Amino acid sequence: MFFDRMDSNSRESRLIIAIQSQSAHFLELRGVKKEREVARKGKNMEWLESMPKVELHAHLNGSIRNSTLLELARNLGDEGDIEFSEVEHVILKDDRSLVEVFKLFDLIHVVTTDHEAITRITKEVIEDFASENVVYIELRTTPKRNDKIGMSKRSYMEAVMQGVKAVTTVDVCFSPQTEQLTSSCHSRPIHEPCNDDLRKKIYVRFLLSIDRRESAASAMETVDLALGMREMGVVGIDLSGNPTKGEWVTFIPALEYARKQGLKISLHCGEVPNRTEINGMLDFHPDRVGHACCLNDAEFECLKTLKIPVEICLTSNIRTGTISSIDIHHFADLHRDKHPMVLCTDDAGVFSTSLSGEYKIAASTFGIKREEVYRLASDAVHFIFADDGVKTELRNTFMAFIKQNLFSDCDH
Numbered sequence: 001m002f003f004d005r006m007d008s009n010s011r012e013s014r015l016i017i018a019i020q021s022q023s024a025h026f027l028e029l030r031g032v033k034k035e036r037e038v039a040r041k042g043k044n045m046e047w048l049e050s051m052p053k054v055e056l057h058a059h060l061n062g063s064i065r066n067s068t069l070l071e072l073a074r075n076l077g078d079e080g081d082i083e084f085s086e087v088e089h090v091i092l093k094d095d096r097s098l099v100e101v102f103k104l105f106d107l108i109h110v111v112t113t114d115h116e117a118i119t120r121i122t123k124e125v126i127e128d129f130a131s132e133n134v135v136y137i138e139l140r141t142t143p144k145r146n147d148k149i150g151m152s153k154r155s156y157m158e159a160v161m162q163g164v165k166a167v168t169t170v171d172v173c174f175s176p177q178t179e180q181l182t183s184s185c186h187s188r189p190i191h192e193p194c195n196d197d198l199r200k201k202i203y204v205r206f207l208l209s210i211d212r213r214e215s216a217a218s219a220m221e222t223v224d225l226a227l228g229m230r231e232m233g234v235v236g237i238d239l240s241g242n243p244t245k246g247e248w249v250t251f252i253p254a255l256e257y258a259r260k261q262g263l264k265i266s267l268h269c270g271e272v273p274n275r276t277e278i279n280g281m282l283d284f285h286p287d288r289v290g291h292a293c294c295l296n297d298a299e300f301e302c303l304k305t306l307k308i309p310v311e312i313c314l315t316s317n318i319r320t321g322t323i324s325s326i327d328i329h330h331f332a333d334l335h336r337d338k339h340p341m342v343l344c345t346d347d348a349g350v351f352s353t354s355l356s357g358e359y360k361i362a363a364s365t366f367g368i369k370r371e372e373v374y375r376l377a378s379d380a381v382h383f384i385f386a387d388d389g390v391k392t393e394l395r396n397t398f399m400a401f402i403k404q405n406l407f408s409d410c411d412h
């Protein structure tokens with residue numbers, strides 16, 4: 001009953017879906033075997049947990065804890081709003097195709113889209129990332145309107161901000177304005193892993209997402225909202241959603257307006273082999289792209305020439321079959337060419353992963369040495385959308401960590 005919105009409306013999208021589901025079984029088997037291998041190799045890599053990390057591609061609702069999702073669904077079931085037994089297996093299923101992932105998102109949104117739930121999810125997601133030493137995160141979320149419960153895009157975002165303020169287990173710096181004044185922000189160094197007595201600290205910034213199913217006017221509303229929330233840490237706009245729906249050209253006016261007003265732009269690019277769209281997006285020259293999986297040789301060369309930083313989401317790509325096997329992932333090519341890129345989770349809850357886990361997979365699959373992993377993690381600071389003050393502090397954090405861990409006995 002939640003899946004009505006998932007109908008595929010074009011011949012092209014039906015074809016893509018058919019191809020992907022045909023190969024899904026084979027890929028799943030291959031994927032599971034590979035994942036086990038990677039987990040075995042990555043066993044002694046706890047140091048990745050304590051390494052400071054920067055997360056630049058995390059969808060708020062995709063990062064929800066499984067336990068929270070189940071609890072919220074059960075509550076709605078108790079109130080008679082949904083049939084819990086119908087949705088439980090959808091939540092608990094582990095391997096999902098691209099189509100199934102978007103079905104799950106529709107379900108997640110039914111369960112999470114009220115102010116209280118959004119506040120809770122935001123708080124938990126920030127705490128979870130901070131607990132694995134993520135020191136800077138750009139969380140992205142799609143502001144939603146639901147007239148039935150009096151939710152506007154603005155009140156949705158206010159609920160998100162309440163969640164940021166509700167975090168108690170770590171220090172959160174989220175507003176460029178108040179950061180200058182708050183003693184716990186710029187004046188105090190970020191938690192050093194060798195000193196567990198210090199409270200952890202995390203910088204939080206937001207990208208507002210435009211869902212590909214939205215209209216041009218609705219996208220413009222999101223951009224206006226983002227512009228009005230810059231003092232609350234909104235730094236950019238993301239275009240995301242089911243890549244077989246909608247057309248990216250619909251959103252060009254809103255994205256151009258956002259850019260003109262000083263917001264940064266990240267686009268989900270090349271999740272499916274849509275040549276016109278991939279080329280259009282590269283021509284637009286966004287500040288970053290997510291995924292960049294289905295680029296042909298010429299497009300890949302163009303990406304490299306333009307030096308557009310790529311948000312790489314290994315587990316997401318493998319789980320959804322966007323990339324058939326981890327060892328042919330374009331991470332290796334980009335890494336070899338020193339192309340700007342950053343490892344990210346995409347949807348840590350939906351894909352049961354973590355940022356440390358993504359580094360673990362990259363290090364063990366592609367044989368990257370510890371010093372090189374440190375470089376990869378610290379280079380991410382170049383591509384963040386926050387201001388230079390934050391960049392400087394993050395650079396110092398990484399330098400201190402690397403010094404301590406390469407030249408001392410602090411045991412990790």
Ligand SMILES: CC(C)=CCNc1ncnc2c1ncn2[C@@H]1O[C@H](COP(=O)(O)O)[C@@H](O)[C@H]1O
Binds near residue numbers: 142209
């Ligand atoms: C199947 C597949 C390739 C998934 C992985 N990558 C994704 N691609 C495009 N949009 C996404 C992806 N993961 C999450 N989203 C977007 O983020 C939303 C969830 O977070 P939020 O409600 O914006 O807080 C989803 O509904 C979707 O619009």
Ligand SMILES: [Zn+2]
Binds near residue numbers: 057240290
């Ligand atoms: Zn994404």
